[in-house]
Amino acid sequence: xxxxxxxxxxxxxxxxxxxxxxxxxxxxxxxxxxxxxxxxxxxxxxxxxxxxxxxxxxxxxxxxxxxxxxxxxxxxxxxxxxxxxxxxxxxxxxxxxxxxxxxxxxxxxxxxxxxx
Amino acid sequence: xxxxxxxxxxxxxxxxxxxxxxxxxxxxxxxxxxxxxxxxxxxxxxxxxxxxxxxxxxxxxxxxxxxxxxxxxxxxxxxxxxxxxxxxxxxxxxxxxxxxxxxxxxxxx
Numbered sequence: 363x364x365x366x367x368x369x370x371x372x373x374x375x376x377x378x379x380x381x382x383x384x385x386x387x388x389x390x391x392x393x394x395x396x397x398x399x400x401x402x403x404x405x406x407x408x409x410x411x412x413x414x415x416x417x418x419x420x421x422x423x424x425x426x427x428x429x430x431x432x433x434x435x436x437x438x439x440x441x442x443x444x445x446x447x448x449x450x451x452x453x454x455x456x457x458x459x460x461x462x463x464x465x466x467x468x469x470x471x472x473x474x475x476x477x478x
Numbered sequence: 479x480x481x482x483x484x485x486x487x488x489x490x491x492x493x494x495x496x497x498x499x500x501x502x503x504x505x506x507x508x509x510x511x512x513x514x515x516x517x518x519x520x521x522x523x524x525x526x527x528x529x530x531x532x533x534x535x536x537x538x539x540x541x542x543x544x545x546x547x548x549x550x551x552x553x554x555x556x557x558x559x560x561x562x563x564x565x566x567x568x569x570x571x572x573x574x575x576x577x578x579x580x581x582x583x584x585x586x587x
Contacts, residue, residue: 405565469513469521470520
């Protein structure tokens, strides 16, 4: 149980392109979803937290207009990297949690984004 | 400030036992999580401790001492597939999850 699917797993695109990443909870309802990015050999960095039907809460230093998050349903959240540039290249990981704060987060497989 | 400390890298032998320590200083405490992350993959949930003591789950056990701000993850009967990074994460008083940098565990035959 508690499977989170994230697509695509790998994206290579030109600078200036917008990229959408989907995160789906397959067998549970995710009241809260999280978006992280991770640089090589570093820990996870939380970008934003989203609750279904409401606006995402972004961490300090994360541009809302750059990283658009939509949590339209209890099983789907999307992250759109708008007008991506090489410095946006990273490993983006979503996670989902059902129920309250003491429940663990379950992670998708991550999306490796490479901007040329 | 909030801080999670864990060793950067550890090496152990297949079949042996290894203990990965994690110390934390956070504003409040609402639980501690251990995750496993293989290279290039997303983290996988291993364990959750909110009360003092040992939680055992198969070959993996996790221990917590809230008074000492300390936890460890114990891996027994090590297998080559256990080679991964192990992330310690603490939920603070605001229910924010504070992540450690992870411990890279290398298993040698």
